[in-house]
Amino acid sequence: MIDRSAQLEIRRTLRGLLWVSPWIVGFLAFLALPMGLSLYYSMTDYSILERPLWVGLENYRALWDDPTFWKVMRNTVVYALLSIPLGTATALGLALLLNHDVRGIGVFRTAVFLPTFVPLVAAAMVWMWLFNGDFGLVNQGVRAALRPLGVEFRGPNWLDEAAWNMPALVIISLWMIGRAVVIYLAALQGVPRELYEAGSIDGMSPARRFWHVTAPMISPVILFNVIIAIIDAWQVFAVPYVLTRTIGGPDKAMYFYTHYLYDNAFLFGPKMGYACAMAWIQLMIILGLTAATFVVSKRYVHYAAA
């Protein structure tokens, strides 16, 4: 026989579960189930049209021998290694610049923030136009800037020459950095004023003040943004997809992990099992990188008592 307090506890738990039940149902149906299915399919040969056929770890072994897999892996890693440090530096620099309390600052902040509201497809289209080798504004600007120096430089065909694809994509990613800037801006405004006053009494240079006061104080926010950037970089899809349409442009220089996964799942075959194996590898990489970032950053991130 259950006593009254235990009965009350059970009723409370049931009530709590009832309130959160929409999330539980969604979690089971649209997250746990697909992840479980994905793990199972990743060990099968599955073309949707026929029943999945168990092949064990064959898909993972095939990926290991697949040059395209390594190509997209390499592209994605290079993109992450370029866009994350450059993006962090740019966003921090912009936030420091926009943190001045001067007249009209709202307009400047809005200008930097606006691009984040542009749908990725529209952004890709506009930049495709800007990067056009002959008529694009980027090259016209490059030419106009170099002409007074006596240099006649046509400018590269950003989207048609494999070597210039990655720089073009990184430039677009820096243009859409507004969300990180806003988060840094909020963090900068949370740094206690007294710390700077103490710093200026000591006659610190602005650079030293940044490294010794500002950076440690906002380091948890930097960590947060870097983790978001890692997760985002591994999902990069819409912009290169729209820019190239066919697989990854010249020499597959803009063929990324998610795009190859998409092609395997919905175009090639389809090779559902292969795509699911890629999905699980992607998940493991993202979780691993996030965990590693946490561990490595422990020495550098400063958590002030709230």
Next chain:
Amino acid sequence: MRESKNQVVVTGWPRRRGRRVVGVLRRGGLYAALIGVSLLYALPLLWMLSTSVKPTTQTLQNPPRWLPEPVSILPRQAYDNYIGRVGPAGEVIARGVWHDPVIDFPLYLRNTLIVAALSVTGMVLSSAVVAYGFARLRWFGRGPLFVVVLATMMIPFPVLMAPLFLIFRELGWTGSLKPLWIPAWFASGFNIFLLRQFYMQIPREYDEAATIDGCGHWGIFWRIILPLSKPALAVVALFHFIFVWNDFLGPLVFLTRQEDFTLALGLQMYQSQAGNTPWNLLMAASALVIAPVLVLFFLTQRTFVRGLSAGGLKG
């Protein structure tokens, strides 16, 4: 972004005498940097607007011009590009974004609005209810389950899209808009987290007073918590609206019929395979897709910043 009262000026100007000249120079340099950076960020969008009011023949120009030539054709050309011209029998004489026999912009707009309305409503309601369960009720297993909620934020969509497609196909949802809005009725990790943080700042005395007045939990939720959390609910609605409006991969994977396409997906149809993209129409269509989001942001930015900072996301 609204300027907050307790703003910190990081590089204050030294107040010592004789430093005034340095101060003026610094201020000038600061403004030069601010204007330069803003122009750089605004330029692509300004160029988009500029191209959207030019005739096709002037879109490929070297050196570039900001206005059509002659300038007097601008209003007419803008009308032609954005709207298009229709003859007496309803036939399209000049192809514009709105009247276009090739790309059905009004239909894609309708689809996007249907998905946005259903999906935002579902997301706000379900997240509000679930967050109440995590913020205001005490029960066994609440803590661990909330950790799972937070962990789900880390799972990227590309990992799930292939099996989700198969599940939706099994449910018979493919070939309709359902895959894009039904899942929104089951809350999401980020929104639950945001609303829970907001609810926790509402004093518990309100709940107690309501309980004495004979309110149950549903009454407390409906009469007290919901009205007090309007700014946070607005943030959830706005974020989710922008997500739905801009989402590309979801529609690309789940929409199998062209009649169901959303704007983000329809936009890429301007990019013709043959290589003669109608740049002016494409830019006009892009401007039309961006416009509502910008207007919405300007209208709601005060509520937006309030909801975000109160939600504990600031700093």
